[in-house]
Amino acid sequence: MASPQYRAYTARNFREIPQLADWPESALKEIETVSRVLPFKTNNYVIDELIDWNDVPVDPMYTLNFPRHELLKAPHYRKMAKAVENGSPEHHLKAVARSIQLELNPDASGQSANVPLLNGHRVSGAQHKYRETVLFFPQAGQTCHAYCTFCFRWPQFSGLSHSRFSGRESGALAEYLKLHPKVTDLLITGGDPMIMKARTLAEYLEPFLTDELPHLKTIRIGTKTLAYWPYRYLTDSDSDDILRLFEKVAASGRTLAIMAHFNHPVELSTEAVRKAIARIQATGAQIRTQSPLLRHINDKPELWSRMWRKQVDFNCIPYYMFVERDTGAKHFFAVPLERCWQIFRHAYQKVSGICRTVRGPVMSATPGKVQILGVTEVADEKVFALQFIQGRNADWVGRPFFARYDKNATWLNGLRPAFGEHRFFFENELKGLLLAKMQPMG
Numbered sequence: 001m002a003s004p005q006y007r008a009y010t011a012r013n014f015r016e017i018p019q020l021a022d023w024p025e026s027a028l029k030e031i032e033t034v035s036r037v038l039p040f041k042t043n044n045y046v047i048d049e050l051i052d053w054n055d056v057p058v059d060p061m062y063t064l065n066f067p068r069h070e071l072l073k074a075p076h077y078r079k080m081a082k083a084v085e086n087g088s089p090e091h092h093l094k095a096v097a098r099s100i101q102l103e104l105n106p107d108a109s110g111q112s113a114n115v116p117l118l119n120g121h122r123v124s125g126a127q128h129k130y131r132e133t134v135l136f137f138p139q140a141g142q143t144c145h146a147y148c149t150f151c152f153r154w155p156q157f158s159g160l161s162h163s164r165f166s167g168r169e170s171g172a173l174a175e176y177l178k179l180h181p182k183v184t185d186l187l188i189t190g191g192d193p194m195i196m197k198a199r200t201l202a203e204y205l206e207p208f209l210t211d212e213l214p215h216l217k218t219i220r221i222g223t224k225t226l227a228y229w230p231y232r233y234l235t236d237s238d239s240d241d242i243l244r245l246f247e248k249v250a251a252s253g254r255t256l257a258i259m260a261h262f263n264h265p266v267e268l269s270t271e272a273v274r275k276a277i278a279r280i281q282a283t284g285a286q287i288r289t290q291s292p293l294l295r296h297i298n299d300k301p302e303l304w305s306r307m308w309r310k311q312v313d314f315n316c317i318p319y320y321m322f323v324e325r326d327t328g329a330k331h332f333f334a335v336p337l338e339r340c341w342q343i344f345r346h347a348y349q350k351v352s353g354i355c356r357t358v359r360g361p362v363m364s365a366t367p368g369k370v371q372i373l374g375v376t377e378v379a380d381e382k383v384f385a386l387q388f389i390q391g392r393n394a395d396w397v398g399r400p401f402f403a404r405y406d407k408n409a410t411w412l413n414g415l416r417p418a419f420g421e422h423r424f425f426f427e428n429e430l431k432g433l434l435l436a437k438m439q440p441m442g
């Protein structure tokens, strides 16, 4: 098979993309303007094998990678465009961009409150929000093979320092884990950890493969490489080393779960992705799949049922359908919660039981992961039925609760308790946990 060399295109060099050669200057200026505010990166695989250029600009993969003016609210776009058109100096352009970025909720879901402490010092690059699971953000994995226009991690890629998490090494986190025997899962995330060279990833992983962490059962790696650069596992210079590293994790007696991010069935359509999946699975790793539900990209039940079916055909495990987070270009991608639920259930109805490992639609919000069970009527009131499938307090998990029906709500913070109550059952406790910059309970 072909073994293309990876080539990234960003705000700096996107005018070299061959498919844009005939585009009018006004369209290129639009990309330039938006990419001043929101990070932009694509690559030759996405451009050559995933985007259908006959369908641009509505093509889902184009929408997933390329900036467009609708990603910014009109006043923000006008403000940035004016600065660009005036030929403002670079420092002024940066200041305008930063002022807009700060209005886009860069610290969504209170992530900065979850940093663990070891001997009174913050363990940099880690988050411990749920009792069993710790997240680690290796510093060398703070970018991706391409950037998703909807991504809630856009502040990390934009240099908003208070929103950036990253750890230079994993030794301190391994020490922290030794003191927390209830942690069974470590999620290595980014950016995209699989952007790292095999040698670098090995340096981060090895401290966790010790016998001194018998309670650490699962190592998960969150990645979109299978969708954005499957050659990572096929023909990159260290592809084989990556696979040997995966085998080493399995040999340590732990489960390695590749948490693969697929937004659209087209990402599962190439020979490269099919072969990459098979090579990963041959190492003993399992692949679980997840994606947010996004207007303009995948807001149709049949796209999800096709995706789940194809994933199962490839021996992958459908895992999560997420609700788009309340940050960045949320206004462009958001789907009202009731519609999210309708899309989920119609897709779910179309597939057999083997695909129904998937859970959704789920909001990964400040108090925890909240699943929308549906819209129903209780005591003559139309309500959303909800439940936690992860909570800052493990005791919240699995408890159904109800919110007043709101046809426009797109996130948990837009919902109010049903039945005339003033607070959801978890709110007082949550406040205390956040104030204390809490460690997870238990």
Ligand code: SF4
Pocket (backbone or CB within 6 Å): 143, 144, 146, 147, 148, 151, 152, 153, 190, 191, 192, 223, 224, 261
């Ligand atoms: S690959 Fe993942 S981390 Fe990177 S931009 Fe996309 S969603 Fe965000």
